[in-house]
Amino acid sequence: MLKSRWQWVIAIAVLILIAVGSVWLFRQQPTSEPNPSLIGVTSNLHAKMGIPKNVKETNPDDEYLLQSPDRPYVTSYNNSKLIPNWSSWQLNKDWLGNVPRRNDFRPDPALPKGWYQVRSSDYNNSGYDRGHMTPAADRDNTPQNISATFLMTNIVPQAPDNNQGPWAQLENYSRGLVEQGKELYIIAGGYGNTRSIGKGNVKIVVPDRVWKVIVVMDKTGLSASDVTANTRIIAIDMPNQQGIKDMDWRKYRVSVDLIEERTGYNFLTNVPDAAQVQLEEKVDKVVERVN
Incomplete structure (x- = not known):
């Protein structure tokens, strides 16, 4: 017993x-819930070259990471400015298609409870475009992917002449590289504070400038460890203003080092150190035209 x-x-x-x-x-x-603590350690393919690290002390709410299996890019969102700090995405032929654009701009329900969710109407009569960071045309392979680019956490107030001029030229050029068989890793964002738009207590910051860093891989399937000092890097820093619609995007090429200095971010953190140092001090000089 x-x-x-x-x-x-x-x-x-x-x-x-x-x-x-x-x-x-x-x-x-x-979990697929956005989590700022994942900054620097995410394995998301859209941040294969590394999550940009802010070297300045910031409010965690202003470096809020948005990523999930059904989001075809990664975003760092700024709750104080009500715009993304940056968006990061992979671009190859698999992401390109012919799904029609629907312009379904809408609030992002993935933001924490209690945060203001920017609406498309907040941009009405502001004089600014709803400017994509990850472009809709880079994600037109499925209705779900192109629709995801219209979440307002992927949008900044962009001067029409910038958005429809050299910024759009560079987007087209990038897709032209992809059609040649390249695979790109792109990070785009803005910095500075020209003014704000919105009504009442809604203050959406208008960046003074917009920037982009593009790592051009010669074929698909490579990783950050395959980046060398000879890998092509395109970095641009453009004024977010009117009067530049007919400017060539190449006029705005700078070094990654300069963008890091101006934004406070450290880019390409997964790239081998020796290659990273050499690449970030270069300014792209390629002159061929794809678009």
Whole structure:
């Protein structure tokens, strides 16, 4: 009888240990919820070259990482400015298609509870375009992917002459490179504070300038460790203003080092150090025209 009783005690103890272990394992599982603590350690393919690291002290709410399996890019969102700090995405032929653009601009429900969700109407009569960071035309392979680019957390107030001029030229040029078989890793954002738009307490910051860093890989399937000092890097820094619609995007080419200095971000953090140092001091000089 005593032996049987101990057997029951041991069995119950084992069941309790299994239950506790299951709860612990469940809590360790990754979630698709955005989490600022993932900055620098994410394995998302859209940040294969590394998550930009802000070297300045900032409010965590102003470096809020948005990523999930159904979001075809990664975004760092700024809750104070109500715009993205940057968006990062992979671009190859698999992402390109012919799905029609629907212009379904809408608030992003992935933002934390209590945060203001920017609406398309907040841009009405502002004089600024709803400027994509990750372009719709870079994600027109499926209705879901192109629609995801119209979340307002991917949008900044962009001067029409910038958005429809050299910025659009560079987007077209990038897709031209992809049609040649290249694979691109792109990060785009803005900095500075020209003014704000919105009504009442809604203050959406208008960046003074917009920038982009593009890593051009010669073929698909390569990683950050394959980047060398000879890899092509395109970095641009454009004024977010009227009067530049007919300017060539190449006029605005700069070094990655300069963008880092002006934004406070450290880019290409997954690239081998030696290659990173050499690449970031270069200014792209390629002159051929794809578009």
